[in-house]
Amino acid sequence: MATASIKPWIAQKIEDRFGGFRQQANRIDPTLPRKLDQERTVAVIGGGIAGFTAAIELARRGYTVSLFERNTYLGGKLGSWQETIGQGDDAQDVWVDHGFHAFFRHYYNFNRLLDSLDLRKGFIPIDDYMIIEQSGQRLGFKDVDTTPILNMISMAQKGLFSWKDLIFSPAMRKLDPFLRYDPGRTFANFDDTSFEDFDRQAKLPTQLRLAFNTFSRAFFSDADRMSLAELIKSFHFYYLGHDHGLLYDYPTGNYQDTILGPMVEHLTQHGASIHTGQGVDTIERDEDGFRVHGQRFDRVVLATDVVGTRAILSNCPWIHEHPAWADRITRLRPAQRYAVWRVWMDRDMGHGLPHFISTERFNALDSVTFYHHYEKDCRDWAQKSGGGIYELHSYALPDHLVEPEAIRQALLADLVQ
């Protein structure tokens, strides 16, 4: 009773101490106009969610926007396109997404964008953040306290570590940097150390290691390739830096209908033009501005992935006038390869589980999404057929898995286990 009544008071004190968990990253000059007072054009290169965000913001501020996307579909890693499933009379066109996404509640800027278009009304919350271990045991984060620091105590209560073991293990001293994220210092000290090396020295408790390994792969990196600094940063961003907890929301329809279609409509209403299937190889620059596909622009936004950005800039001789920037781009590396496989099966599994689960992988499988339990079209299909639709993700494919068939076999074998 006493603990229950004192908890909100402690939570409030913690929140006060950390300034409501929000730190302003950019100082905005309120005297500057929000809208342009002269005509300006901008090319946004890359039609993923970063490109859409830039395009919408700039179009709202009066820019004439042209969005260039290499793929024939929009959305990048949040993309959606149509596929035909079944054969003969059973053939049917269905929308598939690039992969299930969790929309966390502390994505303040992105959520503000979605709210400005009234898009989050169709989202539902996941009922648990769950990892299924190889043994079949389930590790759920549902009831973990949402207040930072108190959520660390909850982790102990969930069995992720025991205070007794931790206090007497090398991990205690080693874990200190995890609790003190500082952009400069953390990267200077830990960017050259992998999480695996750190774990070898710190001898983390088994459950805590499992949670961090899963977490590491969610960023497309196995533990031996994950920068410890990145992991610490992400731990603060996702766990210690806000009071929304690990639960998240997601749409109940495909991304085309629920997110991308309305965004395209909004952009078009603001006079933007959208060019799919138009990869950009280079950006020319002269005193008059920039040229993309022969068209002149006042400004260019590069919203491409690492590989795309490096490829475009390697064809731009003017980048050498900006050596520090060129050096940063050259040093960027893509994350590991990933795989997403959506499977239509003759059976319905996964009842009693959240719609999305992480798994302690055997070979390749890192998560399973039970689409037929919540996505509108998939539910309809499952009801008619009695089957189920599953999406299997591998976020960091083992190097030896290259051929699609070998990847599918590995994912399926893990799912069966």
Ligand SMILES: Cc1cc2nc3c(=O)[nH]c(=O)nc-3n(C[C@H](O)[C@H](O)[C@H](O)COP(=O)(O)OP(=O)(O)OC[C@H]3O[C@@H](n4cnc5c(N)ncnc54)[C@H](O)[C@@H]3O)c2cc1C
């Ligand atoms: C399977 C999977 C699951 C994920 N789950 C989550 C999740 O649960 N929660 C979460 O927060 N994040 C998740 N992510 C990460 C998230 O999808 C990405 O962080 C985000 O979508 C990146 O958006 P972006 O616009 O920066 O890049 P991208 O989506 O990669 O978009 C870049 C775009 O640039 C285009 N492009 C590249 N080169 C060129 C060129 N030369 N000319 C024109 N266009 C070009 C590409 O085709 C692409 O469309 C997941 C990612 C994957 C793959």
